Amino acid sequence: MDFYRFRLPGFEHAYTRSPRNRAYVAILQVKRKSPGDLEEQTREIHELIRSASIKMLAGTRAFLPHPSPSHFVRQGKLTQIRDEAAQAGADILIFNVDLSPNQAGNIEAFTKIPVIDRTGLILEIFGRRAKSREGQLQVELAQLEYVLPRLGGLGTVMSRLGGGIGSRGPGEQELERDRRKVRRRILQVQSKLQDVRRHRELIRAGRKKKNFKTVAIVGYTNGGKSTLLNALTGAGTLVEDKMFATLDPKARMESVNGHRNLLFVDTVGFLRDLPHALIKSFHATLEEVAEADILIHVLDAADTHTMDLHRAVENVLRELKAAEKPRVLALNKADLLDVAQKKRVQELFPEGILISSKDRLGLNHLLFQLEKMMESVNPYQPLS
Numbered sequence: 001m002d003f004y005r006f007r008l009p010g011f012e013h014a015y016t017r018s019p020r021n022r023a024y025v026a027i028l029q030v031k032r033k034s035p036g037d038l039e040e041q042t043r044e045i046h047e048l049i050r051s052a053s054i055k056m057l058a059g060t061r062a063f064l065p066h067p068s069p070s071h072f073v074r075q076g077k078l079t080q081i082r083d084e085a086a087q088a089g090a091d092i093l094i095f096n097v098d099l100s101p102n103q104a105g106n107i108e109a110f111t112k113i114p115v116i117d118r119t120g121l122i123l124e125i126f127g128r129r130a131k132s133r134e135g136q137l138q139v140e141l142a143q144l145e146y147v148l149p150r151l152g153g154l155g156t157v158m159s160r161l162g163g164g165i166g167s168r169g170p171g172e173q174e175l176e177r178d179r180r181k182v183r184r185r186i187l188q189v190q191s192k193l194q195d196v197r198r199h200r201e202l203i204r205a206g207r208k209k210k211n212f213k214t215v216a217i218v219g220y221t222n223g224g225k226s227t228l229l230n231a232l233t234g235a236g237t238l239v240e241d242k243m244f245a246t247l248d249p250k251a252r253m254e255s256v257n258g259h260r261n262l263l264f265v266d267t268v269g270f271l272r273d274l275p276h277a278l279i280k281s282f283h284a285t286l287e288e289v290a291e292a293d294i295l296i297h298v299l300d301a302a303d304t305h306t307m308d309l310h311r312a313v314e315n316v317l318r319e320l321k322a323a324e325k326p327r328v329l330a331l332n333k334a335d336l337l338d339v340a341q342k343k344r345v346q347e348l349f350p351e352g353i354l355i356s357s358k359d360r361l362g363l364n365h366l367l368f369q370l371e372k373m374m375e376s377v378n379p380y381q382p383l384s
Contacts, residue, residue: 020091020092021053021054021055021091022054022055022057022088022090022091022092023049023054023055023056023057023090023091023092023093023094024056024057024058024081024084024085024088024090024092024093024094024113025045025046025049025059025060025093025094025095026059026061026062026073026081026094026095026096027041027042027045027059027060027061027062027096028061028062028063028064028067028072028073028095028096028097029041029061029062029063029064030064030065030067030097031065032063038063040272040308041096042096043305044271045094045096045121047222048121049121052121052124052125052128053128054092056094057088057089057090058084058085058087058088060077060080060081060084062077064077068103070102070106071103071106071107071110072095072097072099072100072103072107073107078107078110078111082110082111082112082113085111085113086113090113091113091114092113092115092116093108093111093114093115093116094116094117095115095116095118096118097117097118098117098118098119098275099115099117101150104117104150105150118275119146119275119278120146122271122275122278123139123142123143123146123278126139126142126278127139127143134193134196137189137192137193137196138193138282140185140189141186141189141190141193142278142282144182144185144189145186145280147182148179148182148183148186151175151178151179151182200287200288204291210261211261212262213261213262213263213294213374214262214263214265214288214291214292214293214294215262215263215264215265215292215293215294215295215370216265216267216288216289216294216295216296217229217264217265217266217267217295217296217298218267218270218289218295218297218298218313219269219270219297219298219299219300219313220269220270220271220272220299220300220312220313221268221269221270221271222269222300223269223298223299223300223309223332224300224332224333224357224358225266225267225269225298226266227332227357227358228296228298228330228332228355228357229264229266230357231357231358231363232252232264232363232367233252234252251263251265251266252264262370265288265292267286267288267289268286270312270313270316271316272308272309272312272315273312274316274319279316279320286320289317289320289322290320290322292322292325293374294325294326294328294370294373294374295317295322295327296327296328296330296366297310297313297327297328297329298332298357299313299329299331299332299349299352300333301331301332301333301334301336301337301341301342301352302333302334302336302337302341306345306348306349307348310349326373326376328353328366328369328370328373329349329351329352329353330352330355331345331349331352331353331354331355332355332356332357333356333357333358334354334355334356334361334362335356335358335359335361337354342354353365353366
């Protein structure tokens with residue numbers, strides 16, 4: 001399998017491959033949830049592919065109530081995928097589901113085309129987006145833990161064809177060396193991230209001593225969190241119309257009503273069914289959400305699946321043990337809505353505040369609600 005696309009330390013020269021960016025996409029639905037669920041999954045994987053700068057040549061969609069334990073996809077569908085991908089000239093297969101290492105290896109052996117699943121695609125994007133040392137460490141840890149159980153599938157890449165049945169040839173020895181190398185690197189990265197966590201704890205302790213209040217901006221990826229941070233603080237954070245444009249958290253201080261110092265923190269975007277491995281690897285960053293005094297949940301009000309996006313963010317907050325945090329719901333991109341649409345989204349989320357981060361509309365109302373909530377959470381104390 002094509003897992004050395006992640007350019008892991010120590011592997012760059014031994015197994016370098018040409019970039020693969022022409023994809024055949026298999027969108028598979030295991031459980032029927034709602035009529036629009038398959039459409040939402042399709043839209044999400046298309047956005048992920050676009051954000052990874054991969055060209056989608058062709059694809060298929062299917063409902064699989066009983067996935068194959070060995071290949072996930074049954075042979076008839078897999079044959080279709082292989083033939084259509086070859087005809088389209090695809091050099092990578094992308095699946096919108098998470099595959100086991102065994103399933104991914106078997107699919108690649110059958111189709112003779114490298115395979116990447118949903119988590120692998122997200123990691124590909126993360127690897128391109130991380131700029132800070134902390135972000136790069138977190139991405140590397142996630143990639144290493146993703147690759148380790150899949151190294152066995154690289155036998156065709158690393159094989160030296162030694163011995164017969166039951167023998168331990170040079171290829172297997174090389175595989176064991178690579179596994180040890182990955183495990184050692186995981187321990188090294190985990191140690192460095194522990195230092196990052198301790199450093200962040202010291203920073204948060206210093207904020208509390210100075211009576212700073214932290215407001216974490218959370219929301220579904222590409223919902224406008226960075227734009228809102230810029231509008232509230234003039235931070236100048238990078239804004240792109242791509243998923244996971246912001247991986248490294250940005251913190252900016254701002255005074256509200258001239259008497260309170262608030263620290264606004266932009267966080268990595270959430271995703272429906274965010275892989276547990278990513279939550280674990282990005283724990284140092286996501287702690288900012290769990291430790292914040294208040295959350296601003298930025299929801300794309302112009303999206304046709306606002307309820308699904310809202311539910312996905314709430315699910316991630318529960319995983320982070322932050323579901324009980326006081327929060328303000330900011331219904332963003334109101335500039336794209338007409339009167340009827342605004343009324344509808346306000347009926348869906350009566351507690352929400354319609355804003356436009358881009359046009360700076362509704363921000364005074366948002367800050368007023370934030371101020372009221374801050375007073376109720378922790379009454380104002382003058383700075384010493």
